[in-house]
Amino acid sequence: MELDAVERETPGGVPSEGAVRVLHVTECWGGGVASAVHAYIEATPGHDHWLLMARDAADPLLDQESLLRGLRVFADGHLARIRDVAAAYREIRPDVVHAHSSYAGFYVRSCPQVPGERIVYTPHCYAFERTDVGRPLRYGFRLAEALLAPRTGVVAAVSPREAELAARIRAGQRVVYVPNAVPRIPAEQGVRERSGATPGIPAEPGSTGTPAERGTPERSKLVAVTVGRICAQKDPAFLAAAARAGDASTRWVWIGDGDPALRRVLRDAGVVVTGWLPRDEVLAMIRTADVYVHTASWEGAPVSVLEAAGAGLPVVARDIPALRSLGVPDLVATPAECARAVRDLRDDRRREDARLRLADVLAGHTPRLQAARLARAYALALGAA
Incomplete structure (x- = not known):
């Protein structure tokens, strides 16, 4: 046939x-x-x-x-x-x-x-x-x-x-x-200025006016991103719960799209959902972020975590067997732990230490x-x- x-x-x-x-x-x-x-x-x-x-x-x-x-x-x-x-x-x-x-x-x-x-x-x-x-x-x-x-x-x-x-x-x-x-994703000049707007990342749900009119410069917030299809495997409810457990100092962004009901769960928790984007835009948005968050409940060896490491980001990831076997550091078990770990990375020294630990673990990849x-x-x- x-x-x-x-x-x-x-x-x-x-x-x-x-x-x-x-x-x-x-x-x-x-x-x-x-x-x-x-x-x-x-x-x-x-x-x-x-x-x-x-x-x-x-x-x-x-x-x-x-x-x-x-x-x-x-x-x-x-x-x-x-x-x-x-x-x-x-x-x-x-x-x-x-x-x-x-x-x-x-x-x-x-x-x-x-x-x-x-x-x-x-x-x-x-x-x-x-x-x-x-x-x-x-x-x-x-x-x-x-x-x-x-x-x-x-x-x-x-x-x-x-x-x-x-x-x-x-x-x-x-x-x-x-x-x-781990892919090599070179940083672009000027993309991580904390004093200005975050290139490529849309405004938070319900926000109007310029950052100055809203009273707080958007780039003064820590930007936590995740990438992938909104589906059961990626467990968007875990990320939504982490966003609710966090505070106003963090912007949570999901780069991707998928199940409409799960997308509403994210948006109801204040998570920005970008929809599907070209790969070069995805990588540019990763470069503008401060931390990558991975909440999947089962995985093989997520490429998105390696791309985040290649872009020089620290990673806060859920404690699952696959990531444990890869030696990914700083794994978290609950949404509250996730929110706390992300919030701790507002400190520049902690963020750099976390980035270096991840890079060391994945150096052989x-x-x-x-x-x-x-x-x-x-x-x-x-x-x-």
Whole structure:
């Protein structure tokens, strides 16, 4: 069966001799998965990269990324997507099929045409780690992982926590820890002036007039930002509760959009919600902030935390197993602790100390190490290591 999808060739050059042809598969293009796949492609420019995704998202990098050789788009429906994997494998003939996320792992490993030993699987957080579903469904997710584990050539885990879970699921499972890399986000001249308005960050809900007319210069407030889809995983209610527990000295900003009901929860707590923005605007807003706040209730290895570190921000993050395994400092357990930790960072010395602690912990998260670990994962899948 041919792909019930579109094909778009990209302007990628002819792969070099000895290059590995990789088919990346994901049903959840966007956010951290998209950032991770782009990083993998950039880390291994000598390989021949293809992408099978759920929809042609509004991602300019898909058009501009010269290292991506081609794109396929999934049809709707689980069975149709398994057939699409088979068609893509038959047409592209990849050396390695790299599945990103639990559902993509299900589609690829359920496709008998793809040899199990050639499958590299990156869960980007196992589905059974979800806290928004009941225990029976989480057990079902874990059972599915156990049943599909024999069809997994290599697990390319994004955190020590994910690597540990992979080893538990199947004894003898080949696992390579492929860390997400801290990007270099240079500061722009003059963006962090505390005496003026914050570039790119809209006014607080209900505010009118100029900052001077309101009596308090907006940049005199500490700006705490978070980035991502407004959804159950990111737990916007936790951030809303932190904003309520805080005081008027902090502006809370959510960069992104999502569930309308959860967006109202944020806005009712006084959190500024920007909506979806181009990536360059997101990075510019991160650079103007004072602290990055991460409140997700489950994660793999959040790229947004690494981007904040790359921009030189301290991070106040929720205490969850994935972040604990990464060694992220200053984790908090409750919204009240979050509000208190953010408020403490009004002190310049504390903010600098927190930034340096985070940078020290993430110092090894380099593109060079990521490329080396990814190369090892692909070599294991090809039987060359």
